Amino acid sequence: MPDLRTEFLDLPLANPLMNASGVWCSVASQLEALAECAAGAMVTKSCTLAQRDGNPEPRYRATPWGSINSMGLPNEGFPYYLNYARCHDYERKPLFMSLAGLTLDDNLTMVAELREAVTPVIMELNLSCPxxxxxxxxxYDFEAMDTFIHEIADAYDRPFGVKLPPYFDIAHFDEAAAILNAYPQIAFVTCINSIGNGLVIDPVSETVVIRPKDxxxxxxxxxxxxTxxxxxxxxxxxxxDKKIIGCGGVRSGEQVFLHLLAGAALVQVGTQLFEEGPLIFPRLLEELQAIMTAKGYDRITDFQGKLKTL
Known part of the structure; x- marks a missing residue:
């Protein structure tokens, strides 16, 4: 069978799969399920400094083509996830901790505590909650983004990553990349968070399908x-010089393959994980191996980042 082992920031992983932040990672029981499942790595819910209930229900709806959500950052608060990070068994798999402070000061407070924590958790700064x-x-505010990253890089003495919103213009790819490349401390970039402010309408009831934000x-x-x-x-x-974590549209091994081919080092699963639970990971890995076998690939590096153009 093809070898799915990989490395990320010099850490050995059994495979390149992980959850998307926000899915199956809000409370300790969910995080433990991820720790025990077949995924190669895992990430916590994006957390704020204090606990948040998030937006009113219904705030998530599955559709035939994916999902729409307006969760509003419901989470147990930074101290909860920091405590989990201190107790996590890193021999099983790496743990990423996603920070999404509502202000720069909130982020700096969390970063200072995380810096002092004796834990190998990998920090991700979420710049993209829609x-x-x-x-x-x-x-989407490049000046603010540069300021955020500059302040965080000054306050944190370890490599970290950023989670970005989707960009739709070549000039925006160029501008965002120029900012990221100015900070060697940024070791990875997660692409993408959900495409913000879509609207799904139920044609029978003639209503929207989630409550928040109309x-x-x-x-x-x-x-x-x-995208x-x-x-x-x-x-x-x-x-x-940075690793890319791919996220978006993964429901089979084929989409995992496409993300890796496009250049992803790790691949996150969100909507479909929400629908199937952690048992999705063995299925995705089996399907990925079947594709690799059919193409004659023995290991991920045989095709990773080798997308061809016409």
């Missing part, structure tokens, strides 16, 4: 695969 009413995405929410699943692949490949090409 579903907090009244809060713009930092990743029905506007982040789009995930099949809807976003081409996710474009962002993965764009930053893979523009940020050669």
């Amino acid at each position: 579903n907090v009413p009244g809060k713009a995405q930092v990743g 029905g506007f929410g982040g789009i995930g699943g099949d809807f976003v695969l081409p 996710a692949l474009a962002n993965v490949n764009a930053f893979f090409r523009r940020c050669p």
Whole structure:
């Protein structure tokens, strides 16, 4: 069988799969299920400094082509996830901790505590939450994004990563990459968060399908695969010294293969993990191996990042 083992930031992983932040990772019991499942790595829910209930229900709806959500960052608060990180068994698999402070000061407070924690947890700075009413995405304001990263890099003495929103313009790929490349401390880039402010309408009831923001929410699943692949490949090409984590539109081994081909080092699963639970990972790995076998690939590095153009 093809070898699915890989490395990320010099850490050995059994395979390149992990959950997307926000899915199956809000409480300790879910995190433990991820720790015990077949995924090669795992990430916590993006956390704020204090606990948040998030937006009113219904705030998630599956559709035939994916999902729409406006969760509003419900989470147990930074101390909860830091405590989990201190107790996590890193021999089983690496743990990423996602920070999404509502202000720069909140982020700096969390970073200072994380810096002092004696734990090998990998920090990810979420610059791309699209579903907090009244809060713009930092990743779409390049001046603010540069300021955020500069302050975090000054306050944190270890490599870290950033989670970005989807970009849709070549000039924006160029501008975002220039900022990221100015900070050697940024070791990885996660692409993408959901496509913000989509609208799904029920034609029978003639209503929106989620309550927050008058029905506007982040789009995930099949809807976003081409956009996710474009962002993965764009930053893979523009940020050669950084690892790319692909996220968006993964529901079979074929989509995992496409993310890896486009340049992803790891591949996250969101919407479909929400629907199937952690048992999705053995299926995805088996399907990925079947594709690799059919193509004659023995290991991931045989095709990773080797997307051909016409």
